Amino acid sequence: MTDIIWGNGSEVLSNDSFVLNVTHRKSGNKNDYSDSEKIKLISADLPGFPADKNDWNSEKLTDCVIDAFLKCEVDLRDDRGMLLAKVSHSGVGGY
């Protein structure tokens, strides 16, 4: 089973990476996660953010992840400690 963490985007680092302030962790995760994790996107399902990696840029990423509540399905942690993850919106705040 994939590890999942949730939280709010706080700082964009590049066209495809940002800092997540972790607020929730899936019960049963295999690994531990700190309250702040660097995330590198392997895919994205975010309103207003392109699905095609060639169209990703830091401006669009900033618009879509800063303060947003996100779900990160973790693929692996790389040598630099960054989490490679599938990032999506997590539910909705209303109808």
Added chain:
Amino acid sequence: MWKPLEINTSSINKESIELLFSDETPAVIIRNFYGKKYCKTVVNRIKEQKFENFQNQKLNHIGPFLMSFITKKNQYFDEAKLADKTFNRIFYELPLPSERLYKTMSKVYPQNSISVASESQNRFSPFVIRIHDKGKLIPIHRDNVGYEGKEYGISNIDKQLSCVLHLQESELGGNLIIYRRQWTKKDEKFRKIDFGYSSDLISSSEFYKISNLESGDLVLINPNYYHEVTTIEGETPRVTLGMFLGFYEIENKIVAWV
């Protein structure tokens, strides 16, 4: 005191709607907007027309709502087309509450056009019917197409109004509570994983609980204020028909969707 404005269809005017956008009232309640007999017929048709899941408590809504499809636009429009057929059966030879609302709003805003929203020749779903059985509730949330509906053209509206027609009330519970706090993006740190927000967000906010609604009453709110529906405690399900109106101020245009 921050309390709802109760009016009837003939006395609604622009000033009463604007109170919702100037923090002066939590809700505008239009009593007897849709006839009680019509409401009863609609609820009976929902039960009878082979919506089998309605009776075994699985189905909780009829028709799609955009927020379930925030990154699946094509699927939303496909579902909207399918829902039209179901709505035609439910409202066969009955006045459509949505049309009645458009007519009312046309009188309130005579300079504005009003229609169901559309995009690239696709029509949005005009309303959703929600069925809440005993034990169900709607957690604290706000509705804001400008934030999570970015993939859709209507996300650039200037103002959003929520319109909920009560078709059937439960004997107990199912009350609407509106908190005197509006959503800002910073509040996203209070989000719950699937839907809505933690109650910590509104723990010190003024609120108003509306507990005297009857079938046929229409409730208008500014949905950027946090709101919730308390647990349905009676045996009779709470059934509502909900839709949003979006205002384009410069274009003098009002669009409807759900």
